[in-house]
Amino acid sequence: MAKRRLTDQQKRRIASNKKNLTQNQHTLDNKIFDGLVVSHHGRKLVVETEDLKQYHCKLRQNLGDIACGDSVVIQLDNISDENPNAIVVAVNERKNLLQKTGFAGQAKAVAANIGQVAIVCSVIPEPNPYLIDRYLIATENLRANVLIILNKIDLLNDENRQSINDLKNVYKNIGYHLIETSVKKNIGIDELKSALDNTISILVGLSGVGKSSLVKILLPETEIRIGETSDATGEGKHTTTVSSLYHLTDGGALIDSPGVRDFTPTNRNKEDIVNGFVELRHYQGYCKFKNCTHTTEPGCAISEALDNNELSQQRVNSFKKMIDDLQE
Ligand SMILES: Nc1nc2c(ncn2[C@@H]2O[C@H](COP(=O)(O)OP(=O)(O)OP(=O)(O)O)[C@@H](O)[C@H]2O)c(=O)[nH]1
Ligand SMILES: [Mg+2]
């Protein structure tokens, strides 16, 4: 079903309702609460209030896309009941919203108020650099931190060691924080813990790379499903189907998300794409032609930078592919 867009008038009405709701908070017998969306799938939503109680909520119409990490206003009816009727009536202003492009080309919310996107890849299944680069474009344009986690390093062998090392160096050389972990051998977990402190991070990546396993080793008490992987490719079987937020013991929170096959950022202009490639950013605005497409034009500062051997061929390929996709 096509998603309804809010008119400006509807937006104003929601904002005004919300203001009234907040002002009336006390007179309404404390039935209105702020809460955090800790799990979200389709129209099923779990919201946690400040006292850490969780409510399965329905959604009022016209609230738009809501995601894990959103701060919302909920209304509870029959508050004295064991299971009060809970409705999300408004969404609080967001710091940011990570989105992807859905099947029909529409933007879909992945998570809100994100401080850090932790891109998880693994030795097996083999990393997909184009996927990593696409997550980087989305994250750089969100103004969230980036963390790259290379999991399952216990599976390094003579066959894959070189290619994994090359991949690691590509991202380390351009300044990204990359942590090598093994859930199986308990490697890198303390370093990961400190990198996740005091912020809301989301774990993203292919199915089977070990996102849920990382949550489980950080929070052993958590009930979370860990999946099998296929023997042939090591690919996962899409075990996690719902994004869920977990509070970390030293502050901060971690959102586990369902594994993807692909991720298409919603950034659909050249500027966002250049901005998504940290090592290319400083060339922005230095091309001879203002509307340069960074492909065949003379005097293109980006193409000159790409021709410079100091850039990694893999990143150059990703950049060109993204720009080509835009032009289609
Ligand atoms: N050898 C090895 N296996 C691991 C490691 N971490 C996770 N696994 C295994 O990888 C498989 C997939 O783990 P999950 O945690 O379910 O992967 P996921 O990324 O959450 O997958 P989806 O939920 O499908 O996206 C399981 O069989 C884990 O036991 C690791 O460090 N080393
Ligand atoms: Mg999972």
Ligand SMILES: [Zn+2]
């Ligand atoms: Zn150019």
